[in-house]
Amino acid sequence: MLLLPRLPEDVLLLILAHLDRRSLGRLAQVSRGMSRLVGRDAVWRNVAKQFLNSGITRTGADIYPHIPLKERVRTAQNWHDGVCRKEVLLKWKTKLLPWLQLDGDTLFVSQAADIRAHRIRRESGRLQQRPSRIYSGHRGDVCRFVSTPSHLISGGSDGRILVHSRRAGGSAELPGHSQEVHCLDCREDLIVSGSRDRTVRIWSLSSSSPRETLPMSDRVWSVAISPAQSSFVTGTACCEDRAPLRIWDTERLECVCSLGSGFRRGAGVLDIVFESPSQILSCGYDTFIRLWDVRLSTRKCVMEWEEPHDSALYCIQTDGNHMIASGSSYYGVVRLWDRRQAACLQFFQLGPGPVSSPVYCLRFSSSQLFAALASSLLRLDFRPGASDCR
Structure with missing residues (x-):
């Protein structure tokens, strides 16, 4: 140990990078100089x-x-151990189907026909009760919305699709669907929307006319655009056919394949997330989270996790590495999964009482998880010092 500090700093950092968390913690207590080195991100x-x-x-x-x-x-140790503080951030009297988007220190929350932008205080992590901005214009409830640095694109139960400017204010309407817009996704200039009217529409953000309308054989519950924008995936209700997940080519606007087989009737896909250009996660009414390899040479389910209480899964989020968070249809249950394990790692019942709301949407940052229920918005705070849930 006496010779260790005499090594060149780059060599010492290389050695420290191979130590585990406990060893690094003990080494940081040796001296101020060692503590400074142990604090480096490279270590x-x-x-x-x-x-x-x-x-x-x-x-x-x-x-x-x-x-x-x-x-x-x-903080990640707290995520693993389930150590957190639960807090109700917002409440509303009428039961809704709220949706969330988290963009830096702003949380967007849909409530009925409006989308409200709430600032998150950096020091406390608390939500400012008064919204900094409200986006409106729908004649019915907002069903889904997505955010970009310049716009919010929302789809409503009125079948309309609105493009709200985050910079200049105001909104423009795109020719919508004949029924509820259940799902939306946007990457750069490309927008894909899906509806109860059994169609998918492809839009350009810079144009007010749809590029194409694709007839589907079933109601469309979910869509996701690939990071490369070369394809998109649709999830349907699985009532009229047995192939709820399909991959579409963005340029040719053709279905290139269906994912999986043997789905039972009604096993609709409610949420789809691209974890990488070659992998997607899906969940829905059949109670499974599935990881799909969508490369041309594979295109199959490579892993799956079953909800232990046989509940439909309304939403999923991923950290892009080992963690998956899921929201259940009963009792306001949020589960954390380690994809290296088959069983659920942690679960939290957010709703009060024996009968409660589904978890309609989840979003998380490095230290906080936000969950939207029918009549409230809740937060789980995993920062060190939080300990209500354990």
């Missing part, structure tokens, strides 16, 4: 890759670069 990167929601994805990207890795690993 914690290998450790962080093994933790849930540390911000290091499977591809090596860092999605929380402004937060020191050492601090994130401490």
